[in-house]
Amino acid sequence: MKVLLHSRRLPFALMAALVCAIIVSSSTTSCAAFVANCPQLVFYSTISRHHPLSMAQDSNSNDNNDDNNSKDTSNENNKDNKRITKRNDTVTISTSWLVSKARLEHHHTQQLLRRPPLKLPYTTSQKWIQHNFSIKTKEEFEQLVMDGDIKNVYISKRPEEYYGRRGEWISWEHYLLGSVVEDGEGGVNRRNGTESLLKWQ
Structure with a gap:
């Protein structure tokens, strides 16, 4: 039993079930005495919280949350970038239209200035x-x-x-x-x- 309690390869749920079975089977030994006789159980429960597997699961959940947050942030950034791009395209189209209009007006004015005056026959x-x-x-x-x-x-x-x-x-x-x-x-x-x-x- 001590070997099983000291083993870190067993899952925490299996260890808890094993401990409960031992407590139920031992009718003469109280829970306090069992815990006193098995201090390794308390030590294992403390260790299990810092077990690499549990830490990896916690880190994976944190990573998943970070990934979701980063995805949401990236989606919002993409939407903002698309809006900014559309605005820039609109500004570019408006500016190019104004430039073309000014160029045509200038060309027309120059043609009028170069054109000989029209008089009556x-x-x-x-x-x-x-x-x-x-x-x-x-x-x-x-x-x-x-x-x-x-x-x-x-x-x-x-x-x-x-x-x-x-x-x-x-x-x-x-x-x-x-x-x-x-x-x-x-x-x-x-x-x-x-x-x-x-x-x-």
């Missing part, structure tokens, strides 16, 4: 000048431009230069006093030289 501009102003010379036209009286943005302030590039310019006399032909329902109206025969309605 020569004949239409000639009609408008002769209808709104009674001027006969280039100097009078330039004075109107300096005074800001020609407020129509589609009338060239430098008609000789503008229509000259287009191959439509004839002369100042023709532009200010020359003939104006208008085809319409009322037939053909003409204005020749300094005679004002065309009435604009």
Whole structure:
């Protein structure tokens, strides 16, 4: 019996069952006397708490708890990382869209600046000048431009230069006093030289 009690290879439950069987079988010996005669049992119960197997089980349970906690923490970190990634993707898309928009606006502005100004055709501009102003010379036209009286943005302030590039310019006399032909329902109206025969309605 002492050999069995001293043995550390037996499980603690088996040792407890063996002790209980011994206590029940010994009717003449009291429990106190049995414990007094077998101090190794108390020593074994103390040792069994620090047995490598029980310590390994405790460490395994602690490791499992740590693993579960680490898994939960890693899952939360992964979720947070995914959220941060989505936010970063959204910020990147918004930023790239704004950059593309600014680039297109700048390109459009540069095209407008490089584009030659769009003015009325020569004949239409000639009609408008002769209808709104009674001027006969280039100097009078330039004075109107300096005074800001020609407020129509589609009338060239430098008609000789503008229509000259287009191959439509004839002369100042023709532009200010020359003939104006208008085809319409009322037939053909003409204005020749300094005679004002065309009435604009």
